[in-house]
Amino acid sequence: MDDNPILRESTRLLNKLHLLSAFFEDEIVYKIYLRTQVIHRLYETNAELDINKLELFHVQFTSAVIDLLKKIKKINERNTSLLFEEIQLNKDLIQSVKDSDFNFADFNNDKQRQALRINTSLRKLYELLSADGQEYPFAKNINAFSARYAQDYFFDISTEMLGDLTAYQPAEVYTNASAVIERKLMGKACKHDFRTEFYCGLKTGNLALEVYKFIDEDTYYLFYPSRHLFLLCDAAVLNTIDQATEVTRNERIIQELLDKNDQLQSSASLARINIPQEVSSLLAENYKKITDINFLQNIAGFDAQANILKTMLNTDII
Known part of the structure; x- marks a missing residue:
């Protein structure tokens, strides 16, 4: 059969x-x-x-x-x-977030370069103020850092806070043709040999502030690039700002997508x-x-x- x-x-x-x-x-x-x-x-x-x-x-x-x-x-x-x-769409999104973390690595590297520019600029500004010079004190591309990274990596603040942070009395600052710096800040900068590091960035709309910290003590100051303004900054004010980092947010997003x-x-x-x-x-x-x-x-x-x-x-x- x-x-x-x-x-x-x-x-x-x-x-x-x-x-x-x-x-x-x-x-x-x-x-x-x-x-x-x-x-x-x-x-x-x-x-x-x-x-x-x-x-x-x-x-x-x-x-x-x-x-x-x-x-x-x-x-x-x-x-x-x-x-x-x-699942594939989520994988694509995970890769996109990971790619943004590579940009964050660039941000971390450029933070250190920007701190060196600021320290060099402050030293030069001190010398000009001491000698009553009129040269331009700032390092090359001093404003490029905020222009590149503010929108993605600076923390949001209100316009009111921006106004409070950048307010000063004329009698409390040194002024030359290129910059304005708080007198007490210049004194501290000299005392600590201009050794500061980038702490964080703040932004509201298209306006950005860079916050720096003295390496040897918990004293902070801000640099307002659009006005070339340097002022001391109250640590208590900084503590009120949501400083969840981009990496932390990205890690949370990636984990949620993986789950x-x-x-x-x-x-x-x-x-x-x-x-x-x-x-x-x-x-x-x-x-x-x-x-x-x-x-x-x-x-x-x-x-x-x-x-x-x-x-x-x-x-x-x-």
């Missing part, structure tokens, strides 16, 4: 059912495959049995099960593709092999019928169950 076309077709259907059972990893589907294989071998090894009944079984049952599972598989793959698209992708991946894995409960119950019922000892004798009367399976293909249940 090796060349029997009904057996060849039966083997082909068994292979399809086997692949589907492996895809869904569902116990009842695998049991149906095993039972169908038993029925196939029963007809394959017993020439006295009416092979046409095997064909009828496949027409009424196996083909309907395969078509139903294939439809579910197609729907599941469409649904999971949407989840995978969202979201883990959830989406888990959902996709489950959605990919999901069989609706109504279908699963029907398959379980059909499995019980094809394992009945009298099933082969009543195979011609399996139409009702087959029709239920076929009806499933044309409903919204799946």
Whole structure:
């Protein structure tokens, strides 16, 4: 019976059912495959049995099960593709945030260069004020730092706070053609040999302030690039400003996106092999019928169950 076309077709259907059972990893589907294989071998090894009944079984049952599972598989793959698209979008966003962290590394490097420019400029300003000189005291590109980094890496403050921070009495400052500096600040700068470091940047709209700290003590001052103004800055005021760093925010965003992708991946894995409960119950019922000892004798009367399976293909249940 090796060349029997009904057996060849039966083997082909068994292979399809086997692949589907492996895809869904569902116990009842695998049991149906095993039972169908038993029925196939029963007809394959017993020439006295009416092979046409095997064909009828496949027409009424196996083909309907395969078509139903294939439809579910197609729907599941469409649904999971949407989840995978969202996962990819999140990955792209994560990469974008990581790329911005490379810019933050540039910011950190340039902070140190800017502090050197400021320290050099303050030393030069001191010399000019002492000698009543009129030269330009500022290092090259002194304003470029804020212009490049303020929008992304400076902390937001109100216009009112900007006004408070930059207010001064004329009697309290030294002034020349290029700069204004608070007298007390210049005294401290001389005392500490102009050794300061960048502390943070502040911004409101397009206006920016750079805040510096003396290395040897907790004393702060600000540089207002657009006005070339230097003033001492109260540490208590700085403590009222939200100074959550860009890196901290980025790390939080990345972690949230990674957690979201883990959830989406888990959902996709489950959605990919999901069989609706109504279908699963029907398959379980059909499995019980094809394992009945009298099933082969009543195979011609399996139409009702087959029709239920076929009806499933044309409903919204799946």
